[in-house]
Amino acid sequence: MPLIEVSNLSKRYSGVAALRDVTFSAESGEIHAIIGANGAGKSTLMNLLSGVTQPSGGTISLDGKAVRFSSPQAAQAAGIATVYQEFSLVPQLSVARNIFLGREPRSRFGLLDRARLAADTRDLLERYSIALDPAQEVGSLSVAEQQMVEIARALTYASRVLILDEPTAVLSLTEQENLFSIMRRLRDSGLLILFVSHRLEEVRRISDRMTVFRDGRNMDTRPTPGMTIADVVQLMIGRTQSVPPAPHLVPPDAERYTIDYATGQGVQRIDIRRGEILGIAGLVGAGRTTFARALAGNPVPGASVVAQVNGAALALGTPQEAIRSGIVYLTEDRKRDGIFAGLDLVANTTASALSDLAWRGIRNRRTERVRSRAMLERLQLVAASLDLPIGKLSGGNQQKVVLARALLTRPQLLICDEPTRGVDVGAKAEIYDLLCGIAAEGAAILVISSETEELLALSHRILTMHNRRFVAEMPVDQANENDILLAASGGTPAKEFS
Amino acid sequence: MFRMRWRMVEHNAIWLLLGSGALAAAMFVPAFRDPENLANVMRQAAVLGVLAIGQTFVITAGMIDLSIGQIAGLVVVLSSAMINGDTAMTLPVVVLMLCVGAGIGLVNGILLNTLRLHPLILTLGMMSVIQGAIFTYTDRSIGRTSELLTTLANGSFLGIPLSAIAVALLVGAGHLALTRTRFGYHLVAAGGSPESARRAGISLSRIRLAVFVISGVTAALAGLLLAGRLGTGYPLAGNGLELDAIVAVVLGGTALSGGRGSVIRSIGGVLLLACISNLLNLLEVSAYLQMFIKGLIVILAILINQPRKGEA
Numbered sequence: 001m002p003l004i005e006v007s008n009l010s011k012r013y014s015g016v017a018a019l020r021d022v023t024f025s026a027e028s029g030e031i032h033a034i035i036g037a038n039g040a041g042k043s044t045l046m047n048l049l050s051g052v053t054q055p056s057g058g059t060i061s062l063d064g065k066a067v068r069f070s071s072p073q074a075a076q077a078a079g080i081a082t083v084y085q086e087f088s089l090v091p092q093l094s095v096a097r098n099i100f101l102g103r104e105p106r107s108r109f110g111l112l113d114r115a116r117l118a119a120d121t122r123d124l125l126e127r128y129s130i131a132l133d134p135a136q137e138v139g140s141l142s143v144a145e146q147q148m149v150e151i152a153r154a155l156t157y158a159s160r161v162l163i164l165d166e167p168t169a170v171l172s173l174t175e176q177e178n179l180f181s182i183m184r185r186l187r188d189s190g191l192l193i194l195f196v197s198h199r200l201e202e203v204r205r206i207s208d209r210m211t212v213f214r215d216g217r218n219m220d221t222r223p224t225p226g227m228t229i230a231d232v233v234q235l236m237i238g239r240t241q242s243v244p245p246a247p248h249l250v251p252p253d254a255e256r257y258t259i260d261y262a263t264g265q266g267v268q269r270i271d272i273r274r275g276e277i278l279g280i281a282g283l284v285g286a287g288r289t290t291f292a293r294a295l296a297g298n299p300v301p302g303a304s305v306v307a308q309v310n311g312a313a314l315a316l317g318t319p320q321e322a323i324r325s326g327i328v329y330l331t332e333d334r335k336r337d338g339i340f341a342g343l344d345l346v347a348n349t350t351a352s353a354l355s356d357l358a359w360r361g362i363r364n365r366r367t368e369r370v371r372s373r374a375m376l377e378r379l380q381l382v383a384a385s386l387d388l389p390i391g392k393l394s395g396g397n398q399q400k401v402v403l404a405r406a407l408l409t410r411p412q413l414l415i416c417d418e419p420t421r422g423v424d425v426g427a428k429a430e431i432y433d434l435l436c437g438i439a440a441e442g443a444a445i446l447v448i449s450s451e452t453e454e455l456l457a458l459s460h461r462i463l464t465m466h467n468r469r470f471v472a473e474m475p476v477d478q479a480n481e482n483d484i485l486l487a488a489s490g491g492t493p494a495k496e497f498s
Numbered sequence: 499m500f501r502m503r504w505r506m507v508e509h510n511a512i513w514l515l516l517g518s519g520a521l522a523a524a525m526f527v528p529a530f531r532d533p534e535n536l537a538n539v540m541r542q543a544a545v546l547g548v549l550a551i552g553q554t555f556v557i558t559a560g561m562i563d564l565s566i567g568q569i570a571g572l573v574v575v576l577s578s579a580m581i582n583g584d585t586a587m588t589l590p591v592v593v594l595m596l597c598v599g600a601g602i603g604l605v606n607g608i609l610l611n612t613l614r615l616h617p618l619i620l621t622l623g624m625m626s627v628i629q630g631a632i633f634t635y636t637d638r639s640i641g642r643t644s645e646l647l648t649t650l651a652n653g654s655f656l657g658i659p660l661s662a663i664a665v666a667l668l669v670g671a672g673h674l675a676l677t678r679t680r681f682g683y684h685l686v687a688a689g690g691s692p693e694s695a696r697r698a699g700i701s702l703s704r705i706r707l708a709v710f711v712i713s714g715v716t717a718a719l720a721g722l723l724l725a726g727r728l729g730t731g732y733p734l735a736g737n738g739l740e741l742d743a744i745v746a747v748v749l750g751g752t753a754l755s756g757g758r759g760s761v762i763r764s765i766g767g768v769l770l771l772a773c774i775s776n777l778l779n780l781l782e783v784s785a786y787l788q789m790f791i792k793g794l795i796v797i798l799a800i801l802i803n804q805p806r807k808g809e810a
Contacts, residue, residue, distance in 0.1 A: 092690040092757040102698035
């Protein structure tokens with residue numbers, strides 16, 4: 001008998017169906033991947049299984065018995081634990097206190113039993129070979145370590161099912177491997193792991209079976225061995241993945257940016273021509289974003305940039321100066337410093353170009369509307385209305401709006417940090433097209449991405465960073481995934497960086 | 499390693515500040531080190547100390563309570579009017595006043611939970627409401643407090659002011675509650691990251707309720723002490739006390755953003771304020787200039803409390 005059986009499950013949010021007649025089952029002792037594009041219904045399914053929301057119809061059975069979880073606590077009591085994409089830790093508290101938050105052991109007199117709290121935590125961490133100090137404050141841990149705390153906490157409930165929502169999004173390669181080996185051990189001990197992911201390559205490596213979702217329905221459940229990525233993509237989007245456009249040629253006499261990047265370890269010079277797409281590869285924490293932000297007027301102590309074009313130095317002291325010098329940075333974290341979540345699409349598109357669009361400081365709403373509509377149309381944004389708050393848009397559409405904002409300032413050097421993070425497969429292809437188009441019109445584009453295939457498809461040339469330094473440079477026709485990963489992990493670079 | 503040490507310094511900054519300040523004062527102002535003066539500093543600090551204990555709970559939980567000064571003021575007026583010199587009335591009135599404080603705190607908490615207002619706005623409104631109530635009741639000093647409260651506020655035991663002993667006991671209880679009980683853990687968690695606490699199954703509305711009741715009760719206790727010191731029901735007695743308490747708590751290193759706080763260090767902040775105020779009096783600095791200096795200290799306190807760059 002399957003451990004979890006879901007039949008005819010559906011969920012409607014204010015009349016809109018997020019999940020329609022979903023029927024599938026999963027066994028204990030397997031890693032079961034749940035995949036699908038954004039909005040395909042994965043998160044809704046997870047929320048129903050973990051008791052965050054309740055179904056509009058259909059049933060969930062655990063061990064053959066129908067269950068109904070009225071709250072996350074009820075699901076936890078049944079042995080289903082979830083690790084969400086955004087963490088639910090209290091940064092000011094220690095590892096131990098976070099793991100047992102809400103269920104702290106008490107001694108007599110009602111005081112907390114701190115000795116047992118520490119001992120229980122140590123036992124737990126040891127049992128799963130998680131290397132963490134129970135007493136350390138969570139806020140001082142790396143993102144990967146914080147995720148381990150999150151998983152350790154889930155494991156205190158998860159006697160039957162562990163749900164991991166996009167667990168590798170924030171991890172470096174070695175951290176991923178570490179997570180995968182923990183996942184395999186848990187599976188072998190009889191746990192069912194539901195693994196929600198965008199990253200098909202990982203799904204192929206770690207999962208035993210996969211269920212693919214599209215438009216709120218489950219398309220199919222298949223054993224992973226034998227599936228190719230192309231098969232999965234076809235199931236996900238109902239067509240084969242569009243091949244990104246081949247990079248156009250860069251005119252050899254194009255203007256050249258010379259960028260001197262100074263860190264504590266010395267100065268390195270890189271260059272980029274107008275019309276060129278330069279990819280920057282590297283692991284999380286390699287210092288790519290620090291470099292990009294320094295170039296866009298956000299230097300941090302120990303990382304500064306001097307940039308010249310045709311021998312003339314550019315003013316890059318503040319983001320404002322950088323934008324005036326034609327350099328714009330598109331953030332990797334839209335929620336944090338990309339979008340104005342409560343403002344409408346017009347305000348979000350025109351924010352950086354207001355000095356052009358306003359007359360002596362007074363905004364001209366009509367001009368702004370016209371200009372932002374034109375730009376958003378060019379980017380093929382489909383939205384019900386320009387008056388929507390941007391926070392209501394999908395990740396892909398938000399990215400287009402932020403891109404539109406950058407383009408309104410007529411950038412000459414555009415830096416895109418993880419331009420397709422949290423963006424579904426269809427919108428990804430559109431963003432690739434757009435970036436190629438912008439480059440063809442004569443802008444230089446720097447693309448930072450953790451997806452190597454993306455860099456290989458998009459760039460003319462790829463730089464790799466490791467440990468805050470550029471360690472390798474490869475023209476795209478001589479680059480491959482292996483060499484890049486090797487250089488990014490600190491191995492011998494295929495070609496020494498000059 | 500350096501980070502660790504710096505954190506130690508940061509955590510104990512208030513003691514360094516207090517110790518070096520008091521030492522300098524004792525060296526250069528002979529009147530300051532007079533034992534009777536030091537006992538007086540403690541007596542003056544007691545009222546603020548009790549208020550600061552409650553406010554530490556509130557701020558650690560990520561909120562703020564501006565109504566405590568006026569709650570104390572209300573208790574000063576009501577208790578003096580009701581006791582009116584009759585020592586036998588002391589106990590029943592004390593119990594009643596604690597209930598008044600708890601009641602107002604309960605109202606604060608319930609309104610906060612049902613109306614979802616920002617605590618700053620809600621308690622600012624409550625502050626004005628209570629102030630209005632006091633003045634509707636009386637616009638001049640009224641009644642007389644009992645012998646018992648006066649002794650508690652001004653008396654000594656073995657040279658140590660009774661009020662200081664009372665505050666020390668309260669601090670001990672408060673510290674234990676904040677660091678060693680499940681409620682204290684949950685309060686810190688709720689202040690640090692309400693969403694995470696909620697997901698961990700902690701009831702935020704219960705914590706809000708409890709925190710404001712604690713705050714109301716400590717405000718009432720402070721009011722009783724203050725009545726003992728003043729001897730009569732002075733309607734303006736509570737004015738400004740809420741801000742002094744907040745400044746003391748912030749000086750003690752409690753984060754205004756919540757999630758980090760210590761009752762003991764708040765008392766350090768209270769003592770620092772009391773020493774400064776005492777010193778300025780001894781040096782015969784004018785009251786207006788004292789206000790000016792106190793304002794600067796408030797700004798300094800916020801500066802010290804700001805998270806440093808590079809720290810998440």
